[in-house]
Amino acid sequence: MNDRIVHIVDDEAPVRASLAFLLTSAGFAVRTHDGGPSFLAGLIDPAQACLVTDLRMPEMSGVELLEALTQRGLYVPAIVITGHGDVPMAVAAMKAGAFDFIEKPFEDDVLIEAILRAGALADSRGEPAPAAAEIRQKMALLTAREQEILSGIVAGLPNKTIAYDLQISPRTVEVHRANIMSKMQAKSLPELVRMTLNVNVAQV
Incomplete structure (x- = not known):
């Protein structure tokens, strides 16, 4: 996971800055994006990426971003965060390929541990656990x-x-x-x- 870059996708600048500070302090390499299109345009090495994306964004939702990655045949371990979570959105995010779904507000450790688990699963070539x-x-x-x-x-x-x-x-x-x-x-x-x-x- 140490070699992965955590890409933060959120349309709100204060949120991007807060998450970037948290994850940088935790030792992650971080890049921020103001929306799904800018993330997709700048994604150079999907194999070394981990995604933390907001669910509700005006131009492209978090679910739509995950679906766009799938359509391109790309797999990036993804954590979806939202302040408006409910069961249908959780299911939609998981079906679109999200590794985890976290509702705001959340403890810092919850996000950090989710990123570590997502990266570890991807590093193991996606072998599901448990079987x-x-x-x-x-x-x-x-x-x-x-x-x-x-x-x-x-x-x-x-x-x-x-x-x-x-x-x-x-x-x-x-x-x-x-x-x-x-x-x-x-x-x-x-x-x-x-x-x-x-x-x-x-x-x-």
Whole structure:
């Protein structure tokens, strides 16, 4: 990871400056960009890049930026950050190739650790951890109702919609969701979505 350059993409100059100061202080080589197009135009060595991008930007959203990289056949480990996070956007970011999804405000260490993990995964040539077989074993522990709720989560549905579809209360969905996170040993929503997508459970 030490050889990677962290590219910060955000349309707000104070945010770029704050993140650049944080990551430079943590020992990262950093470059900043005011939007997706400028990042794409200046991307010389994707193999040595790591991306930290805002989700909501006027010219090109973080998801659209990730999709543009995919269309060009480029893989850059990416962390998406936002102050307006919700489940549908988290799922969209993960499906577009984001390694992680972080909601503002966040602790400095959360971003730094996410970048380190993303770089380590890319350096290992993208080998997923845990393996798909292990994920399937964990999914086998889910009840039928929990599997229904997991499918709704990965489809990007909010709790209220899942509750309405299954004719249960939103609070019951929250309890099942907590049980799912525990059984899957997922520490965050992005991790849960990534694990599920890795075994092609989401048919969307």
